[in-house]
Amino acid sequence: MHAHTSASARTHDPGHTNRNCGKTWQLPVFVCRGSVRFGMEESGSVESLCSSTRSDRSSGTAAELRGKGRATEKVHMDPKKDELPLLPEERIQDSAKEVTYICPFIGPLRGSLTVTNYRLFFSCTEREPAFVLDLPLGVLSRVEKIGPATSRGDVSFGFVCKDMRNLRFVHKEPEDSLKKSVFEVLMKFAFPVSNNMSLFAFEYKQVFPENGWRVYDPLAEYKRQGLPNESWRISKVNDHYELCDTYPAAIVVPVTITDEELRRISSFRAKGRIPVLSWIHPESQAAVVRSSQPMVAQNGRRCKEDEKLLQAIMDANAQSHKLFIFDARPSVNAVANKMKGGGYESEDAYQNAELVFLEIHNIHVMRESLRKLKEVVYPNIEESHWLSNLESTHWLEHIKLILAGALRIADKVESGKTSVVVHCSDGWDRTAQLTSLALIMLDSHYRTIRGFQILLEKEWLSFGHRFQQRVGHGDKNHTDADRSPIFLQFIDCVWQMTRQFPAAFEYNENFLITILDHLYSCLFGTFLCNSEQQRLKEEVPKRTVSLWSFVNSQLEEFVNPLYVHYSSHVLFPTVGIRHLQLWVSYYIRWNPRMRPQEPVHQRYKELLAKRAELQKRVEELQREAANRTSSERAGSPTRSITPVQTFV
């Protein structure tokens, strides 16, 4: 996405000529403008369907997106490609010429660097094709001066990015020591939170045809699941976030448990995160329930109401007389937590409940694993030891454990018709991963684009995954141990499933990558703050734009052409390492060599277009025929054409 290169096909790309003429709508994405947008095989658009030239697969989505003039606001685009496209409210803060970007793939490139309150923009026009580097400041995790100035007064700056790359620039120090260097300005805007400024998302004022903040309505989602019903009620006890400040206002609990009892339970569960319903099986009524760990402590504290609640959860499902409690942690850690006041449900206290540990490691292990992965894939890949190096990062092994855990949950609910309770320590990292993945396996609704948005809004955002802490938006404290790629890991798991079931997901890879890119970009308000309560306090929905506004305004970019809607179709992925792949088009997308070469979707889209065309012709002929017939024998109804997706 962020143009990292070599803007390849520009000179040979016929598409560009018409793409830039006329009024177009300016796009709030990190524009790559004709340069290569790695890793997005599905990125081709209607314009490029009919030919199969290389430029089609390489030319970015961004450029085409601009052509979809559905937005209300239209901005004239300067046809000159290397000029910086400013978003609404985006202001240039500083710029410098004769900056050298040390590209690990091409070598040193000399060009100009511009810093705005949103992005870093580097362009080198001496080269043909021109090179453009355009990335939001939000992806920067760490900016540092490397070593002292050289004899010529050159200073070198290293950037560590959150999206699997590092950048390096060399620049002459300004002779006037009072004048700030462009990099000082950059540091200020890269970490607005540390500098008491607001994130760009609060300034960005693009208007989209759809308001993404309306995508998720908790009551509507629960209604879709058939809730409330005779066993489950929607409680207002957390309306003002008094019961639990990291939970949503609307929670679903068994009817037999009173609000008073819930309050008592909240003091027994870590951070007050009591067991509440996430999802209910439409047929068996088996439920997926999430919570945090019980505060059992060393002395084996018990809570009558908590035990009653779990019994009520089991009773709500007539199909089974058992309850499975999935503790995501390794059992060792769960035991160790007892020393700190936490722990796990003892089988004495919870009759008929079976406790299973899923052996998933904590956020620190995951952070370290990703760091190792980055070392292995960026910038260069060591050919001869690629596979063993990959193995040594344990990244895919963690993915496997998470998927395996979700699979066991889904299996218990679907095949065992048994309700499950899922928790880890606090119930906002591993628990969110597990429940949302299990829900994707169980409910085909979450495999649609809007359904997935609802899933994220519900399981991640409303249930308080600490995005601000885990990502560290605008915070310069890059060593913060609270940072961890938990959400990235989840998206990776989803990607693994889309690989295994290529026709079961409405969204494509581009959708997942776009979500991850905007997780860091701080352009949209969606992933800001740590909880629903915080977001309301900051008035995030009022003051920022939702990522879903952007996505839902150009859905066609994110649609998987192979998608077939199987309703009530459960997916059981294969979790063996043999079937897991490294997500090359995300993790290694900056490496120009790894440009994907499988435009299957492209060809498929061509076929779809062809079919549509033929169908239209058939329809025309039919109408003609019908007219002729009806003139002979009036009243014969015109039949409709077979709809596109009747065959499953």
Next chain:
Amino acid sequence: MWGAFPVLKLGSHSIPQSYCSWLNITFTRLVGMLGSDWPGATLQEIKLEKEPLKKEKHPDLLPGEVVFCSANPILKYTQDDLSQRGVFGTLFCTNFRVTFISDEMSLEETARNFKNKLYREHDVTLTCVDHIYGVYDEKRKLITGGLVKNKYPSKMIIHCKDLQVFQFCLTYTKEEDAKKIFHGIAHHCLEEKSLKCLFAFSYEGTTSPDMQRKHDTIMFDSPEDWTKEMKRTKTKCRLVTENDNFDLSQKLPKYFVIPSVIEDLSCHQGKGLPIWCWSHHSGCALFKASFLPVAQEDGDFQKHLDTMINAVAHNYLYSVKTEDLTESLPTLQDIQQSYNKFKQFFLIDNATEFWLSDVKWFSSIESSGWLDIIRQCLQKAVEVVECLEKHNTNVLITEEEGTDLCCLISSLAQIMLDPYYRTLTGFQSLVQKEWVAGCHAFLDRCNHLNQKDKDCVWQLVQQQGPAFQFSETYLTVLSDSIHVPVFSTFLFNSAYHRESFMKVESPLAQSGPSVWDWSLQFDSKAQNFFLNPLYSEKVKQTVRKPHKPKHQRQLSLPSTAFKTPPKKGFFKDEADSLKKILRVKRISRWMGSPDSPVAATWEFYEAWQRRPLDYHSLLLPCLDGPAIHLWMQRYLRWIPEVHIMGGGSVAITTKLMELLAQVQDLKRVIDQKDSSQAAKLDTHTHLQPRPLSFGSSGHMSSFPFAYSRNRSFNPIIPTGLLQSIVLTDNLASQEDEVSQFVSLV
């Protein structure tokens, strides 16, 4: 004991006495049938004839197939079960295969539509058996020819060359029968046999009338075929017909093509003769040669060598690069060793073993070195392509025999360069040209090389889908067919071997059916799976046009790409400079310095990558680690733990085929409408999605192989997760929240 075992030849209708007793009825009947007007009957008729025998559960024998021995009841373990359950049935050993017929009526027969006509899913052809293990008192022992003693194991495990694993329990049957079947299978699979005992020479099946596909394939067994190919590629080389009776050399094909300037063919029995492989549209060409015998006198040797290289150079612009493949690629032994190691990772007996090995999967694969060999071969082929395409230099590749790695590299290069070879018939022709006519010693090599060829091609296919007309299923089936001893294609070591053998053994018979006659194995519906639904067809282009816009691509190469100087002394323009180098070494190497061939190729690759993609011109594979994948369909298809219920690439293929069928139907409707009385047609029926035999959702990812073995729709949950990740640092024990404030209310 077994050495004296009578060899069955159907021609003589001899049957070993010991087997007659129990097989009496069937056998006489069969022999009687064979004695009658058999050759006229088709396979369907056989089945009809045998219908009444069905309840006795005998295998449907092929014409010419004879049962050696059988045993009942045998328990066949279902692999996907930890509980070691299985099905009871009868185990047969015939002169063609080992086959198991379940006592229960299996669903398989009805459910399958990708059925091989020659053998069933649970059959192993004798030549496909790789190893047999016997389990004696819980201990697994490898059965070798010598080890077949009187004692028979309680359990027999068969590892196949197509990576299937079969496990049979012998303890339920009578001791006599168990012994017999075990010894029979061990003997027929493991003992050294002469070529003539292979089933191909007993097989009496008739080739079906549908020979369409075969005829499209150029067999390269006549001068006309070669002339055609020479015309297609516009080469100026000369066709040699002097070897018609193998007077020149027994190692060379009957017909071959050499540089036009070579006149003296007589010396060294054709050794060191540069054989033409393919010509680039610029005029430069690819040649392969075996080594000259070293025993020659030095001067003579040198002179001959110079002549040869000059001859190649003379072909176009006096430039030539030579490459000794034995020096730059792993040896055949290395390759064999690596593959042996590699395949072990797929021969998995049970689920426990599977999950244990899953953790170390990547490092295991890497340690075998197989993927690295694949990469090296592709890399070498890309280098060859670079010389031809970018530098327009003639290329001469050499190795000891000139029929192993030469075949491999030259076929790969041709696939990359010539879109014709990416079509189904083109590919088959290429295999004929380079491997069969090129005298690859199929028999001696156990086909491991050929296997690699498929793997390399597969790497290309998976990277560049739409450029290929055939599918990965086709390649998998082809690699399986190597082990089906019905086809003559892969039976012989050379053209001479074939001719002389056929002359001696069966002067009348033709050489057995060719593997390209797919109708022998699959019906036309199943053959659909061979085609890539995404193949982007070029507007009818069978012959390469001389002046394709291709040439312009070179102009679009950035200037830096040309800056790679001929620094390593491989770009030799004049024969003079050549000779100088030749004095030092037998044959010059071209990529002299070891430090940067990859870098140079990368530049070439990058330049290619930057040009607009055209599936009908040059294709290059990406050789970086993450781009080289494992051929899942071939290697993992039998392992139930990795099957994805309702998923996998088959989901895409099925969708595509459906869509394609719909497009075709719509086209047909329009054609019909256009033609006339459109009004009378009820288009609605035509628009119904065609009842495709391969419905979409219910398939396993291993489709069309390894049908669901009574697997219920249950997820496969890994076992033994506990020991999976061993972390050495103390991160694992840290708290999630660093600024922890546990509320101890």
